Amino acid sequence: MQAGPKQSISEKLRRRFGDANKFLVLTGAGVSAESGVPTFRGGGGTGVWKGLPFEVISSAGMLERDLPAVWEWFNYRRGLLEALKPNPAHEAIAGWQDRFRDLTLVTQNIDGLHQAAGSREVIELHGSIWRARCVQCDERQSVREMKVDDGEPMCLACANPMRPDVVLFGEMLPVGAFERAAAKAASCDLCFVVGTSAVVYPAASIPEIARAAGAYVVEVNPERTPLSDFSDEVLTGNAGNILPLLG
Ligand code: BV8
Ligand code: ZN
16 A cells, blocks of 8 residues: 555644534445455455456345355455454544544444444444344344354244345345435535445445535545545545544
8 A cells, every 4th residue: 555645634624523513434445454354446355256246246146046155255254354453543433433422433344343443333334244134034143153154054033044144236225224324414514435435326425415415525545536526625545544643
């Protein structure tokens, strides 16, 4: 990851940050990159699995066709995550929750590192790799209490197959999750967008909703994204270096 010129925080942003009442933070894979979690588009090796682009292996169609393959894919990613720890970006965001009267943390990540850093009430738009859900009765169970490496686990409540409790492409987001995030975006006065390529919808519409509602939108990313042009400020660099600068 190239070390760009040392990013400084403008007086304007320091003031906006200091005066923020309703603060929304949206994160993507980039916030976990410095923890060693491969990103999807950053060439981190989870863009393709066994020759299949991740949008295919992580799709509703694949679940229909081959649930064991979907389990194998998420078991592999969970294996990568086991030993990984939150980084200073996760810790900075966790520290903000007691500083702001109204902070909403919305993530596209399924890795649980925000919660591991101490963030509470995280809106997980795309679910969690640490949970499984019954395909029939929606019973949820922590994967940590299940044997998942020998074929797909069965539901203890109705004996139907369990599936990873993540949102696959072509599937609806968890009931209420997007609506809650969108409502907070529509009433926030400050919106940080950290480590996302902003191409997956409806998650990428959250900063658009915040901007349309007059919020000050700040992007944190070492690279430009479709959001950069309409953000009020772009902080170019790694979240682990930049977020702690805001204190
Ligand atoms: C749905 C879980 C409705 C599984 C995921 C509108 C327009 C076009 C397409 C659509 C549309 N609406 C719906 C679609 C289809 C689709 C979609 O958006 N497709 C895209 C590809 C165009 N959306 C869906 O299918 C959604 N469902 O719409 O349902 C529906 C359903 C049925 C019937 C009617 C309607 C569901 C989408 C959710 C899919 N699941 N994840 C899994 O993890 O495998 S998405 C997954 O990919 C992630 O959760 C995340 O959302 C996305 C990856 O993006 P990022 O997190 O941003 O990661 P990426 O690698 O791309 O970028 C990393 C960034 O970090 C980079 O910019 C990099 O520069 C930066 N970075 C790197 N290092 C650092 C850093 N930044 C800061 N610090 C660093 N150190
Ligand atoms: Zn069940």
